[in-house]
Amino acid sequence: MSFSIPKNVPSFTSPNREFEDGAVGGLFGANRDLPLYKDKPYYQRSGRDRRKMYRRKRFLGGLIAIFGLFYWFGYFPGTGTSILPIKKKTKEIVNWEDRREKVKEAFTLSWNAYEKHAWGNDQFFPVTKAGRQMIPKGMGWIIVDALDTMMIMNLTKPLEKAQHWVEHSLTFEQDSEVNTFETTIRMLGGLLSAHYLSQDLKLVPVKKAVEDMYLNKATDLADRLLGAFDSPSGVPFASVNLKSREGVPSHADGGASSTAEAATLQLEMKYLSKLIGEALYWKKAEKDGLVPIFVYADTGNFRGHEIRLGSRGDSYYEYLIKQYLQTKNQEPIYLDMYNAAMSGVKKHLIAKSHPSHLTFIAELPNGIGGELSPKMDHLVCFMPGLFALGATEGLTVEEARKAEKGVKWGVRQEEDLKLARELMRTCYEMYNVTATGLAPEIAWFNLKHGKSGDGEFLKEDPSKDIIVKPRDAHNLQRPETVESLFVMWRITGDEIYREWGWKIFEAFLEHTAVGEGAKDGFTSLDNVNEIPPKQRDNMESFWLAETLKYLYLLFSPNDILPLNEVVFNTEAHPFPKFEMGHLFETGWKRLPRDKEGVIIKEGPKEEDAENPKKDKDEK
Incomplete structure (x- = not known):
């Protein structure tokens, strides 16, 4: 079926994706195309690495929490006074x-x-x-x-x-x-x-x-x-x-x-x-x-x-x-x-x-x-x-x-x-x-x-x-x-x-x-x-x-x-809609047509051909 993107209608973009790209992706850098999982399927760090990673995660988690509070109350340039401006960009749920x-x-x-x-x-x-x-x-x-x-x-x-x-x-x-x-x-x-x-x-x-x-x-x-x-x-x-x-x-x-x-x-x-x-x-x-x-x-x-x-x-x-x-x-x-x-x-x-x-x-x-x-x-x-x-x-x-x-x-x-x-x-x-x-x-x-x-x-x-x-x-x-x-x-x-x-x-x-x-x-x-x-x-x-x-x-x-x-x-x-029932019927029929829809003209019957004057009188 044919389809074209309509103008002046609610956006087809995902509001969730917009929020994530703007709020989270910006924090970790410009590259938002990193995979969610490691390319190597059985990769595992050592215990020391895991403890270091744990401390990093705690620090990072606290940083995210602080960032979230600042973001919520609008302390970053361009974010406004609340999260409502982001909601305005989303596709409205129509009543x-x-x-x-x-x-x-x-x-x-x-x-x-x-x-x-x-x-x-x-x-x-x-x-x-x-x-x-x-x-x-x-x-x-x-x-x-x-x-x-x-x-x-x-x-x-x-x-x-x-x-x-x-x-x-x-x-x-x-x-x-x-x-x-x-x-x-x-x-x-x-x-x-x-x-x-x-x-x-x-x-x-x-x-x-x-x-x-x-x-x-x-x-x-x-x-x-x-x-x-x-x-x-x-x-x-x-x-x-x-x-x-x-x-x-x-x-x-x-x-x-x-x-x-x-x-x-x-x-x-x-x-x-x-x-x-x-x-x-x-x-x-x-x-x-x-x-x-x-x-x-x-x-x-x-x-x-x-x-x-x-x-x-x-x-x-x-x-x-x-x-x-x-x-x-x-x-x-x-x-x-x-x-x-x-x-x-x-x-x-x-x-x-x-x-x-x-x-x-x-x-x-x-x-x-x-x-x-x-x-x-x-x-x-x-x-x-x-x-x-x-x-x-x-x-x-x-x-x-x-x-x-x-x-x-x-x-x-x-x-x-x-x-x-x-x-x-x-x-x-x-x-x-x-x-x-x-x-x-x-x-x-x-x-x-x-x-x-x-x-x-x-x-x-x-x-x-x-x-x-x-x-x-x-x-x-x-x-x-x-x-x-x-x-x-x-x-x-x-x-x-x-x-x-x-x-x-x-x-x-x-x-x-x-x-x-x-x-x-x-x-x-x-x-x-x-x-x-x-x-x-x-x-x-x-x-x-x-x-x-x-x-x-x-x-x-x-x-x-x-x-x-x-x-x-x-x-x-x-x-x-209704059933016709016995009282009603289609009161006419279409003349026969060829594949192009042109009416097929039937030739005169033998009796009529022998008696053309009669045919003319009947018409």
């Missing part, structure tokens, strides 16, 4: 429980500010202390998205108020258009996750009526979202009217839905079907690895050739492997599609920067065969965690390598895990190279004279590799990097990922806090390379729903929401 509590405090500050200045609103502006609705009566955008985070953090009092608002104030009977994708992953996902955590994990005491309330609200919303699927092709429209339940083509992108919008609805709909025993939602959501980022709902055809894993295309790839994991490996078609997609990513999109050979995922604006664009959205930083999750299927590396059932460990899995580590380092460096320690929305990589190194060591300054353009320098409190850090920690057990997460969290505390002591919450930034940075007046709902949740889980015990038992949707809402 992860304390760090986890700091994350909870940040959530509480954010929530209290929202509750005080914008309660019930879909958007919160911490700087001006105001809120705004996205539709007339609101969607509960922030409240619903944060329900499960409060459950995981065991924040009972704010949770009770949020539950009351959802039960008595939230209504979906509104004559308004909403985005199908965002409403599904945030609102439907948030309600379903709240139902799951309140019913099954018992993290916080919740009354039965509240459990049912979450499920009833989720079902009501899902019924309205189903209208988006009523398109000629079955591909969901980009938007839907909540009251009329009619799908609405996108008002941008020529009316096309994005790949993410069309193919990131399945986890939520399938889980709802399982909960209520109704296959309708499952069937509607199921309608082939690298695809363009836009698709027309009226025809099902893709628009253009642009391929990227950033905005508009990211979660399509994420949901391939997660659908396979959600139904406990009972739908291998999704694993096949995921593997095909990742093979395409590795073949066409993986690139190395110059001079440090950072591994990154580029874009193909003109499709396969076109020129590579060295641009990587912060959104792409979900990929390190995805590669690791796909390799081990949620098990630790040690468990996956020894697994007799499920994971088939081999060369591909080792390669994917190595790639996950390299990409994780790159995503961390996107934070590490900026003035604030926070990542830009988009990074550009230096490809001049780039070489295909293995990324094992960073021989140069990564700041030469990563270019941040002023228009891309904003930070929206996005979660993708800390999401991958959480997954990488759970799967590899490498504590460096926790350390990186803590450093990122500290940067958020330092630069995004609003008001004295963050009493008005936290906000987005205009430019991560300015000190002090200009603050944007906006707190995204995913700050509460994802970023702080993943940081909290990163510092939590591993038995809280273990990855071999749950899947997180693309908005960090956890759902349980």
